Amino acid sequence: MNPKTKSRLGWTVVTVLVLGYSLFPVAAIFATSFKTPGDLGNQTFLPTSWTWQNYEMIFVGDAQGLFLSALRNSIGIALIATFIAVVLATLCAYAIARLDFPGKRIILGAALAVSIFPVISVVTPLFNLWRTIGLYDTWPGLIIPYLSLTLPISIWTLSAFFRQIPWDLEQAAQVDGATQWQAFRKAIVPLAAPGVFTTAILAFFIAWNDFVYGISLTSTEAARPVPAALAFFTGASQFEEPTGAISAAAIVVTIPVVVLVLLFQRRIVSGLTQGAVKG
């Protein structure tokens, strides 16, 4: 065996191991979501008979009210939080990458500090504050804390991205007759688009996956997102675990994530700046 095929074989083994390790739980939940209630405890991986029963339950059955409203909340809140975070972070990161102003390092440092601050320590005071000012169990009541999660990472990734874009392009645009804003929009934004998309996806996932804020700052279907709602599923009787329904719901909420990655995979093309300057 020559060294090349050997290394290729090695990489294949490693890849399969990693894929198996990370995808097995997903596969298990996927299989579970198609099991009948009687099948749940039988300790086999695949269901003995495939059924849509669990999906029916969350979309049209008993759990419908709980799940559909939660899905709506999740999509709405995550999208709004992502949108606000990306717009703010784009402007902020642009300023950080391009302008020299006092406090630049403080902004980056504070963003980092906020992102490593444990969520659980904020949640109790926030709970009290939100109840006092009437934000408890509302969409803004979740969007605002989600911004604290999504903004820092957006600012960091975007400012790293903006730094790669040659300054000269913008100056060239200005010399060519553009205002500062036009230079930003026509020369920088098209180049930054892949970075902005990447950031948006990251931010969306963070908001989409949050559980702690979701369960602590909501009490009804008015704002409760899916990860929190899953905990409120009930079985057919109090002695029955709603495992099947939870699995089905988990698969449903995974789908947007997978779709997003597949859709934007192409947009996350680096190397768009190639040729702007001699590399």
Add this chain to the structure above:
Amino acid sequence: MASITLQNIVKEYDDGFPAVNDVSIDIEDGEFVILVGPSGCGKSTLLRMIVGLEDITSGDLLIGGDRVNDKPPRERNLAMVFQNYALYPHLSVFENIAFPMRLAKGKFTQEQVKEKVERAAGMLELTEHLQRKPANLSGGQRQRVAMGRAIVRDANAFLFDEPLSNLDAKLRGQMRAEISQLQRSLNTTSVYVTHDQTEAMTLGDRVAVLKKGVLQQIASPRELYEQPANLFVAGFIGSPSMNFLPGTVSEGSTGSTVLSTPLGDIELPEQVAAAGREKEIVLAGIRPEFFEEASQVEESRRGRGSVFSAELSHVEWLGNEQYGYVRYQNDPRVADALANLAADMDADELRTQLVVALDAMSRIRGGDTAELWVDTRRIHLFDPATGENLTRDAEAGAELTRLAAEDRRRDRERAAAHAD
């Protein structure tokens, strides 16, 4: 098209460092002016102040007679070619060139844009590449796209920021010629920044030499070469560099005036000697081509120079000519001056060796002792303390620059006649 006037321009950074210090230059309409100097001399900063990307700390900048200090770049109507071209990677070559016109909304119709871009592309041989993206172009083609973007605009002036420094040597020569011809045919005022003295000499109507933010001399290439204002200009302009030989002017044994150098006595003509007589020690600036092998010099010219013998350490044969090297012992009194000069020019320590241009046919080898003749009338004497050129003939220099201006006028008339 417009003239550009710089009056006592100063650029001081926040830490008080003056990157450009009190520079005044008058650039005539249609003139091609080069800003040259080693890195960090402020030439790029000066250019960026003209275009408006850098604030002016004090002084006045006039374009076509209007003060533009406080105008943003887009209102100055200047076109700039950046060192790294700064092409928009997401736009095709066509759109890159059309970009300035697209920004001037409503000023150009679709047909006008198309026509102008195609004309520029034709001039720059880019016609078949118009639909490609910059990433797929070669360095020279990108360079031409950047120029295309500049020329479609009918700008007041072209500004070039080291446009050729990213190209390989062969292409650089070719692009240099193209830029020169383009500027002549369009007759647009141009300011060109470079650290390469060859580019400066070949392109410029006038060349401004800068050192540490201070203008040393602005003159035609010929004047810079023949009548440099000081040691720095003399050393910077010309390749290989001028030799600086330490020496003392004294009365020789035969009644003539000689310069006593580590290589022996060199007889000096009276007007050169007179300038250095007062000084304890001077640096004699002798360009390599002032030397010749004594045996090659015709009898009639022999009297205008002086002959000495020296041992060559090695020679370099280049085909069209060859360079001989002569080592000598430096005088400690000028060591500091030469070390400073080397630092100013961004060079390594100047070697204490003389570079001598010899005829390509000469069979002299390293180790031989050669009889060398030097044209003493062209020698300049410099004061090592101040760097000042003691033998500079300002009138002769001004005459050279005046002749260059006349040449330019002729070029322009020819270009105009050609265009009709």
